[in-house]
Structures are given as C-alpha cells and as structure tokens.
Amino acid sequence: MYNFEFTKPATIADAVAALGQDDAQALGGGQTLLPTMKQRLASPGTLVSLNAIPEMIGVCVNDVGEVCIGGATTHAVVAREAAASYPALAALASHIGDPAVRNRGTIGGSLANNDPSACYPAAALGSGATIKTNLRDIAADDYFQGMFETALEDGEIITEVRFPVPHKANYQKFVQPASRFALVGVFVAKYADGVRVxxxxxxxxxxxxxxxxxxxxxxxxxxxxxxxxxxxxxAMISDLHGTAEYRAHLVKVMTGRAVAAAG
Known part of the structure; x- marks a missing residue:
C-alpha cells in the first residue's frame, strides 16, 4: 500500500465537498477499492469514507411502503433489518460473501461499483428501485449502463436506495465457490402491473x-x-468457470427456481 490522505466526514455536504478535491475517491466498505489499491490498479490521493454519516445508514419503510436503505448501510444490517419488510432482499444480503464482507461492505458501494457478478444490482433492477444521490433520483432501469458502468457522475454519492415491495419475490444464486460472487444470479419480483426478472x-x-x-x-x-x-x-460470459452456453442455461434454471421459491 502507498501513502494517501483519509477523511471521514459526518454529513453528506461535507462528503461532497471532500470529493471535490483533486484525486479524491469515495470509500464505502472498501471490499473492492482497497484490494484494487493494494494491487496499484487505483491510486487515489484521498479516501473519503462515507461510513460515519448517520443519514446514510439504516433501513426504514416510507409512507408509500417502499423499503428505504441508506447508501452506507452494510449487508449484515440489510439482512437483519429488512427481513420483515422485504424478505427476498434480506435473504439476498445474508448470502453476500462471508461474514467479514457482510459486516463491512455497503449497498451503496456495491451499486456504485456495479460488478457484473454482484447481487445487489439484480435486486435493484429486479425491484425497479430508485437510486437516490446527493443530486437526483435515478431509476434502476436508467442507472446500470454496462460492466462497471453506471449513471453516476464524478463526485455523486448514493445516499439511499428505495425498493418498492412486490407481492412475491425471490433471488436464486449459483455461487462461484472461490469468490462467493454469482456465477449466475436471478432476482424475480411480481408486482401488480407485471413481473420483473x-x-x-x-x-x-x-x-x-x-x-x-x-x-x-x-x-x-x-x-x-x-x-x-x-x-x-x-453477450454471455465465457471463462474457466463456465461457457457462454452454460451460463445461458443457468439463467433459465435459476429463473425457474426463483419462481418456484417465490410461489
């Protein structure tokens, strides 16, 4: 690791100001960023931690029945506090990585990184969630723009994610054992106006x-x-873990399993 500055703002406004500095990078749980820095694939001069901002932590249900999760909320907290209001989302969070990852990684960090095998993007897109930032609200359908690509602009912070609660939902993940990421994961949610997969x-x-x-x-x-x-x-992924044809087959299998479990 190399030398860098570290700051831990207590408000969203202070975090935005800190990210306005040259060569500053937001830090959520650090589950992706820190290993990347250790390999010298990223070298921000200042890390701006978002983990001490109270308004970005926690799970609640708003007056229209959406489950609202602060961007700096860890997977473990989502698993625990969303269990009653959105069981499928809580179950998804409970199986991300291992206990160490679940107690450090955050929902905002996961969505901002948008790893092509991460679980939360499937939950957000499958639920038709709204990604709230310090600047605007972004519909999930507009947010995800390709591998590791999102609609976020420089200095924009995910402050909250709002999930409409479906009538039925389930997430099925075929786990890649070494990484605990999804070789294929499918989130199915049934709403009054239709089903999202x-x-x-x-x-x-x-x-x-x-x-x-x-x-x-x-x-x-x-x-x-x-x-x-x-x-x-x-454009199915083909690698040492599975061919493109195998992954396409798994999509169908895991979708069927999710529907059966939700029903």
Missing part, C-alpha cells in the same frame, strides 16, 4: 432484464411458463 453474473454487459421471461411470467407466474422459453441470447 433481473439477471447478474451471466453477461459481459452486466446486469440485465430478461424480457421474454417477464412477459411469460406476467401471464402465468409459474415455473412451467419459463420451461418453454429459449435461454436468453446476448
């Missing part, structure tokens, strides 16, 4: 919605509705 881990373009499955499940929310579909086409 979001897939992570499978595509080199990052998290995506499987439109054909959404249409089929909106008409018939059962595992059988998925069984008749062809596996999704697209």
């Amino acid at each position: 979001a897939v992570t881990g499978a595509s080199s373009e990052g998290v995506f919605r499987w439109a054909e499955a959404e249409a089929a499940l909106s008409a018939n929310f059962s595992k059988s509705a998925v069984e008749g579909l062809a596996a999704p086409e697209g």
Whole structure:
C-alpha cells in the first residue's frame, strides 16, 4: 500500500465537498477499492469514507411502503433489518460473501461499483428501485449502463436506495465457490402491473432484464411458463468457470427456481 490522505466526514455536504478535491475517491466498505489499491490498479490521493454519516445508514419503510436503505448501510444490517419488510432482499444480503464482507461492505458501494457478478444490482433492477444521490433520483432501469458502468457522475454519492415491495419475490444464486460472487444470479419480483426478472453474473454487459421471461411470467407466474422459453441470447460470459452456453442455461434454471421459491 502507498501513502494517501483519509477523511471521514459526518454529513453528506461535507462528503461532497471532500470529493471535490483533486484525486479524491469515495470509500464505502472498501471490499473492492482497497484490494484494487493494494494491487496499484487505483491510486487515489484521498479516501473519503462515507461510513460515519448517520443519514446514510439504516433501513426504514416510507409512507408509500417502499423499503428505504441508506447508501452506507452494510449487508449484515440489510439482512437483519429488512427481513420483515422485504424478505427476498434480506435473504439476498445474508448470502453476500462471508461474514467479514457482510459486516463491512455497503449497498451503496456495491451499486456504485456495479460488478457484473454482484447481487445487489439484480435486486435493484429486479425491484425497479430508485437510486437516490446527493443530486437526483435515478431509476434502476436508467442507472446500470454496462460492466462497471453506471449513471453516476464524478463526485455523486448514493445516499439511499428505495425498493418498492412486490407481492412475491425471490433471488436464486449459483455461487462461484472461490469468490462467493454469482456465477449466475436471478432476482424475480411480481408486482401488480407485471413481473420483473433481473439477471447478474451471466453477461459481459452486466446486469440485465430478461424480457421474454417477464412477459411469460406476467401471464402465468409459474415455473412451467419459463420451461418453454429459449435461454436468453446476448453477450454471455465465457471463462474457466463456465461457457457462454452454460451460463445461458443457468439463467433459465435459476429463473425457474426463483419462481418456484417465490410461489
């Protein structure tokens, strides 16, 4: 590791001001950024920790029934405090990484990084969540823009994520054992106006919605509705853990499992 400055602001306004300095980088749980720095793949001059900002920590339900999670809230807290209000989201959080990761990693950090195999992007996209920043509200459909790419601008901070609660939902993850990331993960959520299906881990373009499955499940929310579909086409990842064809097959299998578990 090299020398750098570290600051821990207590308000969002102070954090935004600190990030306005040259070569400053926001720090959530540090589960991705710190290993990257150790490998000298990133070298910010100042780290601005977001973990001491009270208004960015915690889980609540607002007056329209959305589950609202502060951007600096850890996975472990989401798993515990969202269990009653959004069980599928809490279950997803409870299986991210290992206990050390869950007690340090944050939802805002995960969404800002947008790893193509991370779990929270599937939950946000599958739920039609709203990503709130210090500047604006961004719909999940507009937020994710490719592998490690998001709609965030320089110095923009995820302050809160708001999840509309579906009638039924489930997340199924086929785990890559070494990393605990999803080789393929599928989040299925049934709302009054239709079903959303979001897939992570499978595509080199990052998290995506499987439109054909959404249409089929909106008409018939059962595992059988998925069984008749062809596996999704697209830029599937092919690596030593699985071919593109294998991942496409897993998308269909995990979607069926999620529907069965949700039902």
